[in-house]
Amino acid sequence: MTHPLFTKHEAMLDKALSAIETRGYWSPFAEMPSPKVYGETANADGEAAFTAHLGKTFELDQPSTGDVVGEERSPFGTSLDIKYPKADPDALVRASQQAQQQWRAAGPQAWVGVSLEILSRLNRASFEIGYSVMHTTGQAFMMAFQAGGPHAQDRALEAVVYAWDQLRRIPAQAHWEKPQGKNPPLAMQKRFTIVPRGTGLVLGCCTFPTWNGYPGLFADLATGNTVIVKPHPGAILPLAITVRIAREVLREAGFDPNVVTLLATAPNDGALVQQLAVRPEIKLIDFTGSTQNGTWLERNAHQAQVFTEKAGVNQIVIDSVDDMKAAARNIAFSLALYSGQMCTAPQNIYVPRDGIRTADGQLSFDDVAKTLAGAVEKLTSDPARAVELTGAIQNEGIAARIAEARKVGDVLLDSRTLQHPAFPEARILTPLLLKLDARTDEAKFTKEWFGPIAFVVATDSTARSLDLAGSIAQEHGALTLSVYSTDDAVIDSAHEAAIRGGVALSINLTGGVFVNQSAAFSDFHGTGANPAANAALADAAFVADRFRVVQSRMHVAPEAVAAKAGQTA
Amino acid sequence: MTHPLFTKHEAMLDKALSAIETRGYWSPFAEMPSPKVYGETANADGEAAFTAHLGKTFELDQPSTGDVVGEERSPFGTSLDIKYPKADPDALVRASQQAQQQWRAAGPQAWVGVSLEILSRLNRASFEIGYSVMHTTGQAFMMAFQAGGPHAQDRALEAVVYAWDQLRRIPAQAHWEKPQGKNPPLAMQKRFTIVPRGTGLVLGCCTFPTWNGYPGLFADLATGNTVIVKPHPGAILPLAITVRIAREVLREAGFDPNVVTLLATAPNDGALVQQLAVRPEIKLIDFTGSTQNGTWLERNAHQAQVFTEKAGVNQIVIDSVDDMKAAARNIAFSLALYSGQMCTAPQNIYVPRDGIRTADGQLSFDDVAKTLAGAVEKLTSDPARAVELTGAIQNEGIAARIAEARKVGDVLLDSRTLQHPAFPEARILTPLLLKLDARTDEAKFTKEWFGPIAFVVATDSTARSLDLAGSIAQEHGALTLSVYSTDDAVIDSAHEAAIRGGVALSINLTGGVFVNQSAAFSDFHGTGANPAANAALADAAFVADRFRVVQSRMHVAPEAVAAKAGQTA
Structure with a gap:
């Protein structure tokens, strides 16, 4: 069951496990856009990669209608003019369902290993993503880099490690032996299979597309679900780059890349989202946005686990x-x-x-x-x-x-x-x-x-x-x-x-920490205890219901029990 | 923070923690109604205690209208003629809310300790509860004793230990220290407070009032919530005895006994339940019963976490x-x-x-x-x-x-x-x-x-x-x-x-294990992955969202950081 990508990133995972226990400061992703960490040409390369998207159609080899869509505008006033392949939601759902079977069977270590590999690739793309976040959200570059890059990656890793912390508690199998007085014990061999919910839908926002979008995306992936990512029509690029990188990693690891797909839309996509959100195949929804839309999802998408972050008064x-x-x-x-x-x-x-x-x-x-x-x-x-x-x-x-x-x-x-x-x-x-x-x-x-x-x-x-x-x-x-x-x-x-x-x-914040900052692995973002959010980033509740356990049991043959008794005698 | 009742039962809790990890056979509660375990007169005493309820009004010192209610009939054809104090749901909600503050402040070890003490008292009452289950559900005595007593207690303990397994992962406090290059680090002291959801409502069924009712009741209690127990009108007595024992333990431990209250009702209480279930104070609902009623709760009690077990086709x-x-x-x-x-x-x-x-x-x-x-x-x-x-x-x-x-x-x-x-x-x-x-x-x-x-x-x-x-x-x-x-x-x-x-x-079950049996700590009862149940008994998802975490953070004074640095240097 051990997956090479799990082994590759296991040391980071172990540190993350320790971080969510102690909740002190920790991050594996450097928050400063330093050439020493990211490479001497990383900034220039990232900006060039961002600039190369402008005026083009973003390539993504997923099911498409053949049309394109996209009307993002930079709050900094420059033209983006990026088009994305238009997808038929039905076709994406079908592709997602088809990708599910193999992905499901791969098991927890593969889900977690692939998730972590995607994260490490995203980290390398932090400059490209930073410029993309800047020119869709309006964040100044430093913030776009940090919140859109390493801090978003931290939040994603946090979701992965919470998922793993729950997944690892389910034993793959168990020997159950109940004494029967003077009679031989009843003995059974049990098998526990982690079964993901199915297909998740991540609904991004226009201010923090990656920071708010990654936790749901990675919580879904790490628990074996497939994911359709629907960015806010005003901030598609950062999530499109993310989806492309995820698909690359999936393909390289031998999986159907449709485990993660992008649903790019034109503005005013409310009806499309509502139709998609109540489809029986959509089992998980992660939403950041208005109270009106979030509450609609909570009250109507009964077939799904719905995680929302909505408006609040700080x-x-x-x-x-x-x-x-x-x-x-x-x-x-x-x-x-x-x-x-x-x-x-x-x-x-x-x-x-x-x-x-x-x-x-x-x-x-x-x-x-x-x-x-x-x-x-x-x-x-x-x-x-x-x-x-x-x-x-x-x-x-x-x-x-x-x-x-x-x-x-x-x-x-x-x-x-x-x-x-x-x-x-x-x-x-x-x-x-x-x-x-x-x-x-x-x-x-x-x-x-x-x-x-x-x-x-x-x-x-x-x-x-x-x-x-x-x-x-x-x-x-x-x-x-x-x-x-x-x-x-x-x-x-x-x-x-x-x-x-x-x-x-x-x-009494008077120094270098500000109330709007929330540090992954230490600060819970949101509590789930008031209307601003029905979940926290991240905790056990954020991940524990994204998968289920299906078990089987069968009698162990009497001779096997006897042999076992002999061993322990 | 250590509570004497927690210390008293900590050894059992540790064994239970190990049981849910390995999922082998384990139970602290003897399933055979043996005089050696339960005492030579336990059966006769339990039957007498049950018989003493017949034809009487069940005493319970909780808010009451002064009227009585109750129309249980034994499927074995004998008359029960037990009346219960009638409660105004509004008054119970108010009492529950009032009890909440002190209970909430007591913290996880008190919640878990009190829950375990209630369980050990329930175990001692297994014969009385067994006869009560028999003469409300129609189960033969052996099954009523086992499923209604020790096996139900197992399922309750399982919910408690899953709750504790999650609660103990939240540190009460953390020191967060973020390096700032050549400048002194940013240092903060953080406090994490477990905040229960509020008031839970447990809706019992008429076939397994304790086995199906205990997991929600004890999951709520162990996570600091107060609970209103509303038995099925056809099987009130087993849960009434349970509530009375819970209230005794709470009172002895210095808590407001209204942390657990009973809402006994007459048959056809659907409208009353629906009204109560959508009240804003009700934050958790555990239901066992018909698909119609369960689905109604899932779709209408938006203010609550709703856990349902409904109909299915085995x-x-x-x-x-x-x-x-x-x-x-x-x-x-x-x-x-x-x-x-x-x-x-x-x-x-x-x-x-x-x-x-x-x-x-x-x-x-x-x-x-x-x-x-x-x-x-x-x-x-x-x-x-x-x-x-x-x-x-x-x-x-x-x-x-x-x-x-x-x-x-x-x-x-x-x-x-x-x-x-x-x-x-x-x-x-x-x-x-x-x-x-x-x-x-x-x-x-x-x-x-x-x-x-x-x-x-x-x-x-x-x-x-x-x-x-x-x-x-x-x-x-x-x-x-x-x-x-x-x-x-x-x-x-x-x-x-x-x-x-x-x-x-x-x-291939051909021996002494039957498909209808589900062993606590080993078999997950229900998966939450098909319409028969939206949750499993028990797992992390069954407990993790019954509480939330509210944190605070403040700067550690620079001298404190320096002193700390001095200590570690």
Whole structure:
């Protein structure tokens, strides 16, 4: 049963097993785009590989209608003009089913070995994928490289190792021997076969196509399922490259490459996705996107295990700080990073209307708000530096949302258009900061305003802030909660609010860690305990139901039992 | 965090952990109702305890309307006349929610320790529970004792140990330290808190109230959830005793006993159950019963994790045998055991119309059918002995189904009424065996005929038999599949059919193991891979999503990092 690709990557797998047990820092994939690690020409080669896709039809030798599809546009304003082979969903499902039998029979070590080999090839393609992520999502290059490359690979490996950690617990066979008093024991030989669910469907998003898409893809693969990858129509390329690499590895390893296929679509593919999602062959769905679409899947795709990450309202509670400027710098970074287009970016910042205690004395609400606005302003004042942080706005809908948001409260800091030094047509908008009041504006801040939009909300007290934080997380969903306090009792209350809201808590972040960052192998991304996500990346629950066990049992011949007894006697 | 009850039972837990890894034979609970194990007066005491319930109101100090409810009738014809305190579901949900906070905070070792203490007390009550199971389900005493007592306790322990196996993998805290080149590392202290889902609802069945009810109950408890137990209106007593014992243990351990409550109901409680099942507080549902009710829950209780065991069509494929009589004896036992009222009992027996090979030469289809019928007839010929095997028919619906079934095919062996020597009013009916043809009767045998009803089905070939077995399991559900063949290639094909149908396979059972038996810690009961059950008893998937993890993280002060570095340097 040992597969050469399993053996090849077993040392990495063992380290990953240890990492998910201790949950300290670990990553096998270098996050810095360093020539020393990735090769002197890796950046140039990766950019060239990306550029070579532009204006072309992406080649993929999978079932196709012969037509092409694809309307991606770079948020940095450059033209992509990439076409992808159009696939008939029925044909992909058929191909996926056909590929399933051989893939299923290969067994856990082959699934895990092939998954890890795909990952190591993806790692080598990190620059090409980084540029592709940049020019589909609008992330600045450094983030596109890191989040789209090594960090996404980390999350994928995490899913693989969680899968393996469960798979390895099922023995391939067992000897069962039940004493029967003075009579010979009843003895049976049992066989346990891991049976994957079938075909998985991975529905990508337009902001983190690989980071959010890989966990489902690799959890499916590592548990023996075949996968149809349907990227968001706005961010196809990173997943198309991924699928191509996966297919190469599969083919080289002697498998039908249709174990992984790509379903590229034109915008407004909702009806197509819904039709596909309820097909009886689709047994697993991993979705990142809107609450509306995610909830539809949860309620209608009854034949499938459905894993969703949806909208949420991330919150910061400021109670008291030693150094407001340090806190504000950290928060401003979180607001500006990729222009708030992270599912983990904070939106609501609660500050008591009577102000907060600091090491330098009491600071009024307005002064706190001003310090926050000032920090964001400072961070975004130099366009050339700012754009490397903010990146570009992924789509026009987000830009329109900023305009809409401007009307709902007093503007503390207006959103500005920045000029990108390298990409004159880039859609770049700095964060909008508004002032709201918890007494009167709750309806405004209990929904997600996806994008660079944040509210400084005046509350009656920190107790009220924490109350809001817990209940909004519970009711409307949240992936992150952050608290600033010098008071241990408040930190304890924040823990309680986090537990009530089912949301991960960050405490007093003033340094080089930001609330929107989630480290694989250590931080659970999402809890599955509030409406923002029905699963966590990654844990046992994320993988354990992607496969089942079918057993057989037969009597062991009496002489075999006797022989065995003789051996042990 | 160590709880005295955890320490008390830790040795048993460790053995159970090892059992689910090796899946050999193991049980800490003696299955024989032996005075040596359970005490010289255990049987008499248990019977007296059971008898003491008759004609009384069952005392339970939980929220009650003041009214009573309960209309159980013994299938052995004796009157039970037990009333239970009636509860307002709203009041139980409120009490459950209130009990949740303290229970949640107690943590994994307390949850597991208390669960194991409840189990050891239940074990001591095995005779009382055995008689209660007997006189609600109709099982003969030996089976009621074993399946309702120690075997149910095994399944409960299995759920607890699977829960613990997952819980123990989440570290309570972690030190995360990320190198920053020449700069000091980023260091964070992380805390991981296990957060139970909330309140679970366990919906019992009338044939195996404890065996099928315990896994969900104990999986919920061991992961920190509170539980409302709603027995089938026809089999309340075994679960009422269980709840009372659980509440005693909880109270003694200093917890609010409303962590476990009983919702006793009158017959036709469907509307009440549906209303309760979709309440937002109900986060987990464990159901055993009809496909109609189970599917309703899966499709409507979106707020909950829903685990269901529903109807199925269990099948036997006879291809060839050494000794048809030995095979027939084994099959007859499976048909007669508790009058086929087991979810694992076989229904369809496929035999090639051209007959089968045996060590004594070819045997015609009719001879195979006759041998099977003869074996059942022999097994049920002596009423006094037969009733200890068949028990009684749980309800009139099953008796009516036998009458209905009699019309659908040629009768190979008619169902007879037996007189129970001790219970003259007992409802006892022997198995009905019919002959059907796969070419013309498929609509008749692709549905479940719950009760002592089985079909010997003529097929064109063993290949066709296996084809039917796999596709019927896949489409209509099945918990068991059994094959008889002396041909290794057929056994291989049977494995393939079992995998296609997602059903556990037993091969050539001719001795003391029967297809309807499923041994905890070794046999997975159900696969979750066909419509008969969406989960298996028990595995990681059965427990891993009953809790979530909420984490917090904060910077470790630079001096602490330095001190740590000093220690390791």
